[in-house]
Amino acid sequence: MKSSFFRSYLQTLARYKWLAVALFIASVGISGFMAFQIEPQPKYIAVGALRANPTEDSLTPTTRQIIKQGQQFSRAEELVNLLLAENVLKAVADYIQVPPEEVRQKLLLKLPSEETAGMLQVLYRDDNSETANQAVAALMEAMVQQSQLINNARLTARVEKLKKTLPQARENLQQAEQNLYDYYGADEAELSRLEAEVTQQKERVEQLQAALSQAEASQSQMVSSLAIAQAPQVSPTKSNQRFFLTLASGAIVGVLLGGGLILLLTAIPKKSPPLQLRQPLLNAYKGRCAITGCDVEDALEILWLESQGGDGTHAVGNGVVLRADIHKLFLAQQMAIEPMTLKVVLSPNLRKTSYGKLAGRAIALPDAEDNRPNIEAIERHYRHCDWIEAQQKEPEAG
Known part of the structure; x- marks a missing residue:
C-alpha cells in the first residue's frame, strides 16, 4: 500500500501537472536560448610541441648563455610578445590565407610544465583539419626562426655594448698608468693604491677584450633556443559539448522545479472546511x-x-x-x-x-x-x- 503522502503527491501532480509542465518547458526554453548564444567551437584541434634546443660543449659560454636565456619564460605575456610578434602571425596568416587576428584567436600556447612533459605546446583550432595542421606546422617553424632572430639580436646588442665600453676602459687604464708615472711622493700607501688601480684597470680591459672576442666568435655559432619536438597531430574536438550540457542542465532544472513545486504544494496544509x-x-x-x-x-x-x-x-x-x-x-x-x-x-x-x-x-x-x-x-x-x-x-x- 502506498504511503498517504505519496498518494497526496500524485493527486497534487494530477491537479497541477500543467503548471509543472510549463515550468519544465520554460526552463528548457531558457537553457536553449543560452545554448544558442554559445559561440560554436571549431571541429578540429591540432597540437604540436617545441622543446629546448640542447647546448653543446663546443659552443662558447656566451652562446650557451643566450640560448638558455631564450628558453626561460616566466610569464605568458613575455612568451607571446617575443615568439608571437606581428611578423610571425602575419607570416602564418599569409601561409594559411586567413587574417592575422583570426590566427591569434584560434591559437593557444601551453607553457612547459609537468602536464606538457616540459615542452611548449602549440595548439590551433579550426573547422578544417588540414588548415589546423598547416597552421601549427607553420607556427612552430616561425617560432623557431623567431627565437634565432631574438638570440642574434641579443648577441649583437652585447657586442655593440662591449665595443662602446672597451674604449672607455682603455682610457681609464691610460689615466691610471699616467697617475702612477707622475707620482714622486714617498707615501708607500698612496703608491700601492696607484699600482692597484693600474692592475684593476688592466684586468678590466682584458676581461672586456676577452668578452668581445668571445661574443664575436659566437655570431657564427648562434642557433635557436627552440627545436620542434613533436609534429602536429590533429584530432576532433567536442565542439557541441557545452551546447548539449546547457540544454541538459535546463532540463534537469525544469524537472527539479516542477517536482519541487508539486512537493511544496503537497506539503502545504490544506484549508480546513468551515x-x-x-x-x-x-x-x-x-x-x-x-x-x-x-x-x-x-x-x-x-x-x-x-x-x-x-x-x-x-x-x-x-x-x-x-x-x-x-x-x-x-x-x-x-x-x-x-x-x-x-x-x-x-x-x-x-x-x-x-x-x-x-x-x-x-x-x-x-x-x-x-x-x-x-x-x-x-x-x-x-x-x-x-x-x-x-x-x-x-x-x-x-
Whole structure:
C-alpha cells in the first residue's frame, strides 16, 4: 500500500501537472536560448610541441648563455610578445590565407610544465583539419626562426655594448698608468693604491677584450633556443559539448522545479472546511452516513470531495457525510464511489474483510438536487485509486 503522502503527491501532480509542465518547458526554453548564444567551437584541434634546443660543449659560454636565456619564460605575456610578434602571425596568416587576428584567436600556447612533459605546446583550432595542421606546422617553424632572430639580436646588442665600453676602459687604464708615472711622493700607501688601480684597470680591459672576442666568435655559432619536438597531430574536438550540457542542465532544472513545486504544494496544509457547513450537510443527509446509515452524530465526519480551497469547494454539494472509519478508508483510497452508478466499490484489501458487505451498495443522496455530491469530483477520486483499473480488467481476463 502506498504511503498517504505519496498518494497526496500524485493527486497534487494530477491537479497541477500543467503548471509543472510549463515550468519544465520554460526552463528548457531558457537553457536553449543560452545554448544558442554559445559561440560554436571549431571541429578540429591540432597540437604540436617545441622543446629546448640542447647546448653543446663546443659552443662558447656566451652562446650557451643566450640560448638558455631564450628558453626561460616566466610569464605568458613575455612568451607571446617575443615568439608571437606581428611578423610571425602575419607570416602564418599569409601561409594559411586567413587574417592575422583570426590566427591569434584560434591559437593557444601551453607553457612547459609537468602536464606538457616540459615542452611548449602549440595548439590551433579550426573547422578544417588540414588548415589546423598547416597552421601549427607553420607556427612552430616561425617560432623557431623567431627565437634565432631574438638570440642574434641579443648577441649583437652585447657586442655593440662591449665595443662602446672597451674604449672607455682603455682610457681609464691610460689615466691610471699616467697617475702612477707622475707620482714622486714617498707615501708607500698612496703608491700601492696607484699600482692597484693600474692592475684593476688592466684586468678590466682584458676581461672586456676577452668578452668581445668571445661574443664575436659566437655570431657564427648562434642557433635557436627552440627545436620542434613533436609534429602536429590533429584530432576532433567536442565542439557541441557545452551546447548539449546547457540544454541538459535546463532540463534537469525544469524537472527539479516542477517536482519541487508539486512537493511544496503537497506539503502545504490544506484549508480546513468551515465548521458552520457541518450542520447543513448533516441536515441534507438527515444525520446519517451516506453508506452505512449510521446516525450517531459524534461518529460522523465530512468527506470533502475537493480538498483545496476555492470557489465552491466548501459548498454543501462538495461534501458527503460518512462514518469516521469509512471517511478514513476513502482518504486512503481503499474505498470509492463508482461515478456512473453511485455505488460503493472496494479495494482488494477490503473485499474479504467486514467491509466487504458494503460493496455495490448505493449511497444515500440528499433530497435537494443542489445538495447532491459533485459527480466530477467523485470521478476524480475514483480514477486516483490505482486498483480500479486492475479490477475493471478482471472480467475481461475471465
